[in-house]
Amino acid sequence: MPSPDWTDPECPVARTLDLVGDRWSLLVIRDAMDGARAFTEFQRRTGIARNILTDRLRKLTAHGLITQRTAPSGRRQEYVLTDAGRDLFAVILTLRQWGERHAFDPGETHSTLVDRHGAPVPDIAPAGTDGTLLDADTTHVRRSH
Amino acid sequence: MPSPDWTDPECPVARTLDLVGDRWSLLVIRDAMDGARAFTEFQRRTGIARNILTDRLRKLTAHGLITQRTAPSGRRQEYVLTDAGRDLFAVILTLRQWGERHAFDPGETHSTLVDRHGAPVPDIAPAGTDGTLLDADTTHVRRSH
DNA sequence: GCAGAATGGTTTCAATCCGCAACCCATCTG
DNA sequence: CAGATGGGTTGCGGATTGAAACCATTCTGC
Numbered sequence: 001m002p003s004p005d006w007t008d009p010e011c012p013v014a015r016t017l018d019l020v021g022d023r024w025s026l027l028v029i030r031d032a033m034d035g036a037r038a039f040t041e042f043q044r045r046t047g048i049a050r051n052i053l054t055d056r057l058r059k060l061t062a063h064g065l066i067t068q069r070t071a072p073s074g075r076r077q078e079y080v081l082t083d084a085g086r087d088l089f090a091v092i093l094t095l096r097q098w099g100e101r102h103a104f105d106p107g108e109t110h111s112t113l114v115d116r117h118g119a120p121v122p123d124i125a126p127a128g129t130d131g132t133l134l135d136a137d138t139t140h141v142r143r144s145h
Numbered sequence: 146m147p148s149p150d151w152t153d154p155e156c157p158v159a160r161t162l163d164l165v166g167d168r169w170s171l172l173v174i175r176d177a178m179d180g181a182r183a184f185t186e187f188q189r190r191t192g193i194a195r196n197i198l199t200d201r202l203r204k205l206t207a208h209g210l211i212t213q214r215t216a217p218s219g220r221r222q223e224y225v226l227t228d229a230g231r232d233l234f235a236v237i238l239t240l241r242q243w244g245e246r247h248a249f250d251p252g253e254t255h256s257t258l259v260d261r262h263g264a265p266v267p268d269i270a271p272a273g274t275d276g277t278l279l280d281a282d283t284t285h286v287r288r289s290h
Numbered sequence: 291g292c293a294g295a296a297t298g299g300t301t302t303c304a305a306t307c308c309g310c311a312a313c314c315c316a317t318c319t320g
Numbered sequence: 321c322a323g324a325t326g327g328g329t330t331g332c333g334g335a336t337t338g339a340a341a342c343c344a345t346t347c348t349g350c
Contacts, residue, residue: 038327039328054327
């Protein structure tokens with residue numbers, strides 16, 4: 001029901017990118033995960049244009065990644081992640097870790113993701129059922145015939 | 146040297162998205178990981194417009210994610226992933242797994258990522274140093290002072 | 291060794307998308 | 321009640337995209 005015309009209907013990567021694969025959606029999700037809830041707060045953190053933010057929030061809502069509701073403490077609006085939205089955590093995390101490894105010069109500082117105790121989150125490494133590390137050379141796509 | 150004006154210079158997520166966060170780049174990377182090497186092959190698999198593909202291949206090359214070289218078997222050109230490009234495997238994988246969980250109706254078929262033995266790749270789950278599962282609620286961003 | 295197809299693009303043009311600025315109304319705050 | 325803040329909408333110009341046509345070089349079959 002959300003997006004009838006997929007770029008590549010049978011590829012899950014392509015479908016995900018059809019939903020969040022633009023310049024801003026994942027940054028909105030990132031900020032929602034870090035506590036942003038109000039329209040103005042998203043706008044301030046990302047620097048996105050206000051009309052585009054309106055559009056992205058509507059699309060993400062239509063696709064079931066966030067929901068809009070009135071804040072418990074009054075009449076203000078707020079946007080919060082759905083379960084599907086929160087499940088993008090691993091995506092944001094791998095994007096973050098790749099960036100830390102490849103998008104900074106040595107010595108450049110960057111923000112860090114830490115757990116409740118302030119300890120840095122360890123790198124994610126894809127592993128097979130037997131625990132061996134997987135990469136592009138040891139896997140391939142099997143098309144859904 | 147690659148991208149002087151970042152959307153959000155100190156956030157690794159934003160920097161990564163500045164490099165590959167458009168509609169096509171990650172699909173090109175996906176296909177490169179699955180064996181595509183030639184210009185026409187990328188165009189056929191993704192359905193991207195040819196001038197845009199030219200632009201994306203140049204940008205990905207400029208950012209060090211792919212390299213262009215002449216094929217060993219003659220004079221044809223080919224595009225292959227660099228180490229940094231191959232390191233996007235975890236990103237593509239988490240996008241794929243999220244899509245499998247949330248972008249398909251129950252009963253709909255989709256392509257699958259399998260290892261050398263044909264076994265499906267297990268889901269990635271972010272874990273802390275002590276092995277506990279991490280998510281958006283148990284982590285937060287620490288800004289770089 | 292020549293015709294035709296494939297490869298790897300470039301160019302042109304129209305349509306779409308995006309960012310900026312201005313505007314608007316409702317709600318808080320002093 | 322004046323001003324600030326929240327949550328937008330509208331209009332406009334510039335940038336990005338997509339479709340199609342074009343082009344030069346290289347294979348391929350006969």
